[in-house]
Amino acid sequence: MPSRLIVSRELADLFRLFAHGDRLRLIEDLRGGEKDVTGIAQSLDLPATRVSQHLALLRAQRLVEERRDGRNHFYRLAHPHLADWVLDALPFIDIRQRLEDADHIDTARALWGVADRNPH
């Protein structure tokens, strides 16, 4: 009977995992395929230790999968379309705040290799 409560709480936990800019960038960084920790750390410009901590959180929820090759650990998205789903949230960002931001959104979409879904 309290299924709504249970599921909404689990969903909330999931969303909290995405409530961190670096983790979102990490997910988008894996859009292209697997990558090792050092590689991720470089492209996100973060210390490898921090990246490893973020990955541990994502791994705990089975959002990423690991493959070891020698001393390198390669990670990939467990659900390839997770990155797409995240970007689907872009339309929900409040546009009102400085039009400048709209440009940032388009630019980011382009940088992340996603076709602009809202051309004008």
Added chain:
Amino acid sequence: MPSRLIVSRELADLFRLFAHGDRLRLIEDLRGGEKDVTGIAQSLDLPATRVSQHLALLRAQRLVEERRDGRNHFYRLAHPHLADWVLDALPFIDIRQRLEDADHIDTARALWGVADRNPH
């Protein structure tokens, strides 16, 4: 140039807004259309004051829109498909934990009036 950073931070703020079970239930509650605060409070079993506070947060991000009729305030989703997008996250919930949870997910989907996308 730091578009990725800016956008990922805004997205993270958005996700943080969804990182609360009651707010998620509220969004799903508006799936069927507009509803007034008292009505929402009743179906969520929360004090109206709390509901109003949640609505204030969602309104600040333009996620809900308000319509006043007499002393009642009716709210609706600014983006009708927001509720769908939220439920699209269900597949990302870790299934491993007690199969029991899978049932809860199906049940919740049914309760929220969404066709089961993963029949077996």
Added chain:
DNA sequence: TGCAAACCTTCTGACTTTTGCAGATATTGG
């Protein structure tokens, strides 16, 4: 008119809990 009740919002303030992050240490492979 006036007043009370209904509906809702906002402010205040404290409280709990989380969480981000650094630095140290452990582990595994070359």
Added chain:
DNA sequence: CCAATATCTGCAAAAGTCAGAAGGTTTGCA
């Protein structure tokens, strides 16, 4: 031993939750 990661510890900061009080409107009604 070095490189690449993972995990542990601990804290400081932040953030968010929530209850209760108080304020605004609108409606109903005497």
